[in-house]
Amino acid sequence: MSVSERAVAGGAAEAGLGSGPEPRPDGRRAPVVARARGLRMSYGSREVLRGVELEVRQGEIFAFLGPNGAGKTTTVEILEGYRRPTGGEVEVLGADPFTADRQWRSRVGVVLQSCPPEPLLTVGETLRLYAGFYERPLPVDHVLALAGLTEQAGVRSDRLSGGQQRRLDVALALVGDPELIFLDEPTTGFDPAARRAAWEVISGLRALGKTVFLTTHYLEEADALADRIAVIVGGRIVAEGTPAALGGRDAAACEISFRAAVTSRRSLPAGWRRRARVAAGRVELASAKPLDDLAELAAWSAAEGVEVGDLSVRRPTLEDVYLQLTAGGGEVPA
């Protein structure tokens, strides 16, 4: 099946951009393609993973976040088959990654962190070399177009820009037409435009029906791309959910704030007086029922003739939630 056919027949219809792990039309969730249960890993006396639980479902973009040293890379390398965990169970595409065979490897694509491509080969040659390892590779021209490297096909890969090299990495992971793709910090060091372009490539993978396991440092990247996010801190998963609901973000209080000529809480509407903060001409309120509080504010403003300026109603951002989750640095506590 060609890329475009697959996009129409499989991914786009079933997974659909942005729908990922949500119940499919038939009401069932997509099957699990990667699962970790009670994953443990120690290097000597240093415990890096302390019971990691993960579940990645077919067709979703799964973002894996965590501070440096929290066990991110170790977890990914166990799932990729590079390391054997000290304890727990891991199953990826129905097999133990560490002992998996060639057949399994042809179903998985891996983009490692900061690994330069073959220095003296051109982009096209590198892709043809890799394509030769697989039984049913995608046509090289297709992959070049997918990664936006068609014009660079004849350029030696050590002469590419940083962003182009990273796109070649993605292209190399794609050329075998894998079902599951691991992307380890694919946009680190990109300028904003290059990052946007990379995001398009990655969400394009979902449209092709691929499952993507994405590690990243950038919260807006996870927010923009991921269907589900898991956060690892100190070798444990501390939160897991959709970007909108991570860490109870959807249920968390709203922050309402505005600028007004008030100096003390006593002049505020009755419902606000006890809970609001007033500082430097700005009033802030953490609100569990923002509509009620806003209605009272509107009535008060009209009745008292107080001008409400620069009004904002804001839920905690993913970054707020993440910083709260990872407070403490993520090092394994003694």
Added chain:
Amino acid sequence: MTLALLRHQLRYDLKVQLRDRQSRVFTFGLPIMMVVLFASIFGNSWVRVDGTPVRQSTYYVANLAAFAVVDAAFMTLAIVLVSQREQGILKRRRATPEPPWVLLLSRALTAAIIAVAMAAVLLAFGRFAYDASVPARMLPALALAIVVGTVSMCTLGFAASTLVRRMESAQPVVMAATLPLFFASGVFIPWVMIPHWLRTVAVVAPVRHLAEAMLLPFTHPAGSALAVRDLGFVALWGLLGLVVAARRFRWAPYQQM
């Protein structure tokens, strides 16, 4: 299927090895340049090898052919392996369905092909420029010396690559290990000029024995030209290299963790 895969991989490995014009010229030009250099410095006189007088130029052709084998099959291979491992190229290959033995064998074959080609170019040059010829019936012995030397140097190259942890130190470490050995083994300076104590050290390493095995077909046109004991000794080193490489070889960079 896998043999086709090996051919596929080998084609690209050779392409990489021969792409850079500078390194191409250097690889094949260096041994020839050294032969010319040594032959003109030490004159076209005679030296005694095991009692047989040999032209100095012939001596150098044979010895530098041994140098070429060590250079391509051991030094270059070890440096390439360290840099590919530390850059993560080997690690990334492990994530593809390419069987590991295809990658490793292709790497070794690339080194071996370059080594044999270098030796052949040098021997052809020696014959043309210095009349350093080997009788036709001695050619199998010479070929066997090249093959045994190349295979052993390859396994030693794999072994050496596991002993160097940093990409930047690969070249200096390999140079420091081999250059003094070339001098002590009579490759650059005639063996008769090497002091006795240094000879006893040098004969422990395989370079001297490989050079002897390459020289014998030139010096003993009448008797047997097969240096069985020397080649056996080189092969023993090769076996040691294989054991070390098999136990210590790793795909992932040392630098990462």
